[in-house]
Amino acid sequence: MAVIGASSDPDRIGGRVLRFLRESGYEGTLFPINRSGAEIQGLPAYASILDVPEVPDQAIIVVPTGSVESALRDAIRKGVRSVVVLTAGFAEIDAQGRAVQERMAALCKAAGVRMIGPNSLGLLNVESRLFSTFSVVLYGVRPKAGNIALATQSGAFGSALYGAATLRGMGFSKIVATGNEADVDVAEAIDYLAGDPGTRVIMAALESAKDGQKLRRALLKAAHAQKPVIIMKVGRSALGAAAAATHTGSLAGNDAAYDAVFAECGAYRARSQEEMLDVAYLISTTGRLPVNNELGVLTSSGGIGVMVADACGDSGLTMPALPEAAKTAMLELLPFAVAANPLDVTAQITSVRNGTVRALDLMLSNSSYGTTLAYLASAGLAPASFKGNYAQPLAELKARHPERDVVIVTLSVPEVDRELEKIGIPVFNDATRATLALGAAATIRARWANLYEPAEASRQPCALGNVNTEALAKEALADAGLPVPRDVLAVDADAAVAAAEAMGYPVVLKIVSPQIVHKTEVGGVALDVRNADGVRAACRQILDSVRAHAPGAQIDGILVCPMIVGGTEMILGVNNDATFGPMILVGAGGVNTELYKDVSLVSAPLTPARAREALDRVKATALLKGWRGAAPKDMDALVTAMVKLSDFAMNHPEIVSVDVNPLVVRESGAAVLDAVIVKQ
Known part of the structure; x- marks a missing residue:
């Protein structure tokens, strides 16, 4: 083990690392590296890692920020395969720091070297008494061996966590603080720990995931290995997400998506340090x-x-x-x-x-x-x-x-x-x-018992055309197999009357404009129109109101839709999450969506079984099953619509979001009454 930047002062950061390695009982050879080349803490020191008589298994770099890249190059030249960079001052600070960090990552990748950090508080292999850290927690407590592992982005939080756990009598196998994650991240640590014989329970603390699919695979690997993962993901609120971004140099992902993925992959999200320790302690002690x-x-x-x-x-x-x-x-x-x-x-x-x-x-x-x-x-x-x-x-x-x-x-x-x-x-x-x-x-x-297993969607990847109006969005969804009524886009009142006569009264009339999403706010909707005179009057009223409220809006025409009454209003949606990809939303729809926020989020692609599981988490599903003697609604039609929407999202990665609200579910069948699609 080489400590590049070792100090003779055991209380300075470089000296502390060496001190903890010596005092912990680590049995390997230690090589202090310091430009002075003098003896350090009773050990022979070297001016450069290139002067060390053998190739260390690992180099711990704890030199000033401006010297880190040079120290890393020397370690790679020496043949070291693993480095831990404790020094801060990189991507978490500014663009210049990010550029240096990216160069360091590229150097490691080209040489086949693995790096933890920079801005890491190090790692502890408690089983082998390898404490590669400068954490001041070790002044008071030293982790004892046990079956709990900890992977954390934040070194300070991780230190507080294992310090509190140690005081409680809990024991650890391995602890790693990934810091800025230029190479090794929390997901990879979880993946490793899932296969580690000495680990029974995994605690993880993260602010964001740079690769959502990698995290998902790691969590599933742990679940299949019967190793519980208790996660504390910070950045739940907008304020918390902003703080996470400044701390790690990366943006926090959508919090609801994290919740959904954790649940699907068998992990448990703790809401506090106390809860995380309680759950880990319980399972570690019972062993199951x-x-x-x-x-x-x-x-x-x-x-x-x-x-x-x-x-x-x-x-x-x-x-x-x-x-x-x-x-x-x-x-x-x-x-x-x-x-x-x-x-x-x-x-x-x-x-x-x-x-x-x-x-x-x-x-x-x-x-x-x-x-x-x-x-x-x-x-x-x-x-x-x-x-x-x-x-x-x-x-x-x-x-x-x-x-x-x-x-x-x-x-x-x-x-x-x-x-x-x-x-x-x-x-x-x-x-x-x-x-x-x-x-x-x-x-x-x-x-x-219900782990996420990616299903193969009916993928037919193709470019999505113009979908900037309700009419075009519905057309795209109809092509994808969703239950869209036979709406007609009319360019004038005569065409609207003809469409209404053909489909039968009553009808609904809606303004069609790329600039108008919330049509009711500009008087762009007329409901329950029952004859030709009503259609003409409604067309005039809609056009006059829209021109008054949105004078610059492009008007493509009037959408004539059948008036569908009865049924239960639900919402279906897609959010192409930046971390995890397409997420499907289902819940109470219509005016109840914002009021109750009774929704469930689930990863695409969906199978019918997973669609039903998502519905089981929505309270409004009780209405579909026949609440208080009402006739049950067509759940199969809703499930089919969810799966079709999931396939649609998978086939069109350029989609940012889809909002189908409401989707009316009737005793037989379902119908998309409104839709908005946003593309990149």
Whole structure:
């Protein structure tokens, strides 16, 4: 290991890197590189990496910004295959810094050298005690070996994360801070960790993804390897996205698209550092995901039971009633208990020898609860009595029910936590946090059962013609197989009357203009027109209103459409996301779209099965299934329209967005009533 820019001062950045490598127990050879060539921290130093007597496996570059490129060239010339650039001052600063960073990336690519950074806080292979970092967190805590891995763009955030995790007793396999990601990014780190035998759980923190498809593949690889990925993606708001852009030198992608892709690929998005640690700790300790989302609760406090029930409602867990056999057995053991779920054993439980564990045994033996949570108040503060009264009986309980998980909630000291963790039992001091973590783990399990698998769309790539009006957009969608009514573009009132007579009354008239998207705002729509005189009058009124409100607009004519009544209004859409490509949106349509924001987003291409899964996440789908006795609507027609729109988006990469609103779904069939297509 060569440290280019090593310092004899162990508290300077270059000295800190060398100090941590020496103190961590790393057994490899260290080569400090400093222009002085003097001895550094008791080790022989070299003026240049070119003077080192052998080829290092890795070079850590921690010289001033202006010297990094030269140091990198020397490392490559020496034959080093891996570099970690800790120095900042590149793409995150300005265009000049970006240009230098791009040259460095090109140098590495041409030489077949892999680079982490620049602007990285380094990497830690905890298993081999390789701490290539200058993080000040290591002054206070050193990560211990374990089965959790961390990949993070932000080194400071990552350091805070593994520092907090270490204080909690969590152990790590590998930690990498990718920084500006000129070469290795978080997606590649996840891909590597998915195949790493020492890693069971992956935590990832990112601000943006430079290659959405690469991230998607990495997440799917981890899911197929049965390795949960808990992600904290910042930049949710416009303000957060702007901060992410200035911090990493890259723009944050569409946040809803990230949510959709994480769900499709089996990952879980944590909303806070605390939640990320809770979920990783839970799964790392149990070594698996819950077998189902059923939770049994034992508590000596009725209030705690209510808190857990509330958290179950927030997290998707269920609390099935205590089976009758369990009730009967429970009341024989604890006649004072409230034999339900939650099982309230009251404070009287303390008078029954091993009463808590015996009650847990009855719950597990007579129910299908995948996990049982036991609230032990402050029992964990007395390690001596806890070991005899709880730890050993719980170990025996786990041996009798190896397929079930037990979670303990108690105020505790670290000694108690470590004792239970050794037998696969996580310890929380907050019942709500424990329940939410269990809900997250159950969510991951459910997502693994429905992973995204790219389907082959009926691709017929071709250039998309002019679609700058509703009439042209509908024509393109009709050609793609969507259910578009037989509208007619009329150039004058006589043509409009002829079209209305041919299709039958009542009809709808709409202005057609490339400059007018929101037609109602300029008086460009007439509904329920029932005869020829009405058509002529509506044409005059529409044209007069449009000329008054949009005097410069080009008018292509009047669109005559059949008046379709009844049915449920939905919205279908496409957003060609800059990170992940075409995303399909479905939800409550018409005037309800902006009001309720009841929508679901899913990656293209779609299969009918994935289209139905997306619909299941929309509350308005209940209306389609026959709400309160209403006739059910044609779900098959809606699903077909979604798949056709997905294929359309895949066939035309120049599409920026599509808005079909509303799409009316009737008892038989569906109809596109309005559409807007935006091209690049």
